[in-house]
Amino acid sequence: MMTSSHLTIDSENQKIKLAILGAPGVGKTAIVKQFVYNEFTEDYESTEKKQIFLPSVIINDHLYELKIIDCPYIPYFPVNSLYEWTDFRGFGLRNASAYILVYDITSEDSFQYIKSLREQILESRNMHDVPMFIVGNKHDLAEERGISRREVANLVKKQWKCGYIECSAKFNWHVVLLFKELMKTIDYIDYGHKPTAARVQDVLRRNRCVIL
Template sequence: MPRSNGESFLLDANITLLCWELVFLCAITGGVGKSCLTAQFVQNVWIESYDPTIEDSYRKQIEVDGRQCILEILDTAGTEQFTAMRELYMKQGQGFLLVFSITSMSSLNELSELREQIMRIKDDENVPIVIVGNKSDLEEDRAVPRARAFGLSQNWGNAPYYETSARRRANVNEVFIDLCRQIIRKDSEGSRSSSDPSRKREGPNRHDRKRDNRRPRKRGPCVIL
């Protein structure tokens, strides 16, 4: 089971509409800084030493456009030996941060494989994704031209692209907020589609009626790859 490093908090009793998003951080190559991004976002700390991640989970409550959201963030191993585990989490994830280092062209090239894997597992070409070029503070070591990364984002349906620095906390909040907006928008579009009276619908079964009477459901995590 993931070990939780997220902050603890109390939910406001007046919050009637709460979205619970699962974010997945993804990378095949280790050392791109995805764990440092997560630590800065959740805990406002900079991790100096590199400790290869096997699996960490975090939780953070944020406000996005006036809406309270709980992000459950899964930071997975950036090594090929954990491919099977990563596929399992891809099935659960609602949104994905695809992270590479601007100092490593190979880490960018490997994102195409990750995206194809996500599209195949989710069977959906409109999965919320943000491309993250980390280590922007190491400009003198840049190996990935901005134009190359922007070109990739355009080829992927104009997926948002950010350059971040976990060390300087540059654009750290922005990538998570952008991804959360995408998840909310996709969820809203799905809700409108399901409520369309022109669509044939069956009455709720007993299980659905019980579920509707419960508090907002916990949904899939946000995954960082």
């Protein structure tokens, strides 16, 4: 998998809208900036308005154009389009292709927040073929952990049926792995159920194959 700002994106390439949500201070922006720019700053600035990042990703020889929406704290997930238009205009939360819900492993409150948010998302929209990953950030502060990793992992993987990864944005630990696993899931949804011949024909039909 790779990211690059120099790839030429064809209009037929897959476009993925990825919403990153979480309580204030959990490190949402830090995770994205590590992935996109390979940088981290100790200076904390609360995300007051949405930020958009546009990396390109290659996974399993398929090129994806990501639109990562780094969202400020939202008190609730919009239950319908009217609420989204009124309170979160332009966020595109209800039609995201995938979600990353981030919590701080030293803060049980931040986990309870994404637990509630997840329930609201499930109640508010059709989540068929819409991956959701739960991310425990600040693994570098594991000694100050506020909630058991095993407890969270069991809940998320066995009951929620979501992907789960712990990472450290500060030390760039498991950040790439997070996006790699997410994109593998998306790629499987897009192509994994198709026989090889059908996949090749689909690529050719959509002009997504470049021969050098």
